[in-house]
Amino acid sequence: MNVPRRRLLKLSLALPALAGAPLGFAQSGRGIRLLVGFPPGGGTDAIARLLAEKLQDPLGEPVIVDNRPGAGGQIAAQVLKSAPADGRTLFLTHDHTISILPQVVAKPGFDPDRDFVPAGGFATFVNCFAVSAAAPARTFAEYVQWVERQGHGRSAVGIPAPASTPEFLVQSIARRFELDLLAAPYRGSAPMIADMLGNQIPAGIGSVQDFLENHKAGKLRVLAVLGGRRQSLLPDAPTFGELGLKGFEDTPYYGIYAPRGTPGAFLSRFSKALAQVVAMPDVRAQLAGVGLDVEFMTPAQLHSRERAYSAAWKRIIKDSGFVPQ
Incomplete structure (x- = not known):
């Protein structure tokens, strides 16, 4: 468990x-x-x-x-x-x-x-972007650099459901940072996080409550959050607005x-x-x-x-x- x-x-x-x-x-x-x-x-x-x-x-x-x-x-x-x-x-x-x-x-x-x-x-609540412990990135900028080093700048990002807020965020990240990102849909956050913990997928987008405890335990790392301000429980994670990706403040x-x-x-x-x-x-x-x-x-x-x-x-x-x- x-x-x-x-x-x-x-x-x-x-x-x-x-x-x-x-x-x-x-x-x-x-x-x-x-x-x-x-x-x-x-x-x-x-x-x-x-x-x-x-x-x-x-x-x-x-x-x-x-x-x-x-x-x-x-x-x-x-x-x-x-x-x-x-x-x-x-x-x-x-x-x-x-x-x-x-x-x-x-x-x-x-x-x-x-x-x-x-x-x-x-x-x-807000959604956030996290990576598995196996991913070398400690910041979102390092994540972008890591993906760029993959074949053709390509990588997968887990999402809890297709055609969801996380999927549109994956598309926006890909456009803004010129990456080839594939949104991989799951049936809810639990199986997505299980694959992230098992290093089956390097990154995922979900709500803060989905990732928080594993982030605190060092098993996953939250690199950025949506919304108009940083979260008190994740003070080191910048908003996507701070990273130059606007439009996700609601x-x-x-x-x-x-x-x-x-x-x-x-x-x-x-x-x-x-x-x-x-x-x-x-x-x-x-x-x-x-x-x-x-x-x-x-x-x-x-x-x-x-x-x-x-x-x-x-x-x-x-x-x-x-x-x-």
């Missing part, structure tokens, strides 16, 4: 015996199903389990994590769309599924504006969504419960400890952030020449 998995499992506090409970459990009125579009053991799953455990008291009923991994959250989003709008099914996700997927997949099977309603947000977000038509009374009750949980010192400390900027957002605030982020990425995607597949 690698270091980040140990750290993330410390966050996985919510009903471990019920994580794989049958769907009827949540739909029978005896609990709330919290969909997660990524596998158990990853950063998003661990965050969901922490919040699920803490939400039970203010909501007065169990909250059960239901992992539906695949396609960068697309499968879980389609499950949410088809779920009854009765307050029994929610979806915890980050920006990729809500803001990016609908712009890069021709037929994603859901429309966030038409099919979902925000229930509340709880954090923002920060991704984490939010929770419900099917369109979910009663307003439930959404209000849930939003209040989420605000109460996010204000808990131990929750804030655990989320901050894995690289999240903890920030409660009302449904309206989450919707505004989602729209602004989607608009920023619409420009980036258009400029890249990407054609929805």
Whole structure:
């Protein structure tokens, strides 16, 4: 078991015996199903389990994590769309599924504006660029020089999902620094990091919470971060803006969504419960400890952030020449 998995499992506090409970459990009125579009053991799953455990008291009923991994959250989003709008099914996700997927997949099977309603947000975060311990680079400039020494300046960079923020960043890095970089998609950050730790791939892009513990342990090295400022947990890692690559200053977000038509009374009750949980010192400390900027957002605030982020990425995607597949 690698270091980040140990750290993330410390966050996985919510009903471990019920994580794989049958769907009827949540739909029978005896609990709330919290969909997660990524596998158990990853950063998003661990965050969901922490919040699920803490939400039970203010909501007065169990909250059960239901992992539906695949396609960068697309499968879980389609499950949410088809779920009854009765307050029994929610979806915890980050920006990729809500803001990016609908712009890069021709037929994603859901429309966030038409099919979902925000229930509340709880954090923002940044993505970062890291290399394996076997790579000789200690700085991003050294990484560029190292790639240039490879055959035809060619190298692979792991990404947690295809047509994602990390993939567009790989393309932008390649253009800016005149490198031949191949974005290698994985089904989530966990298998990508496993290959980086095994020196099967020399570099990868993911969230700070994905890389932080292995960076601290010296098993991976974070060389740069996205966003408009350096991260307090990674003070030596410059932003890509500092390195001369502009346009990646907007920060991704984490939010929770419900099917369109979910009663307003439930959404209000849930939003209040989420605000109460996010204000808990131990929750804030655990989320901050894995690289999240903890920030409660009302449904309206989450919707505004989602729209602004989607608009920023619409420009980036258009400029890249990407054609929805």
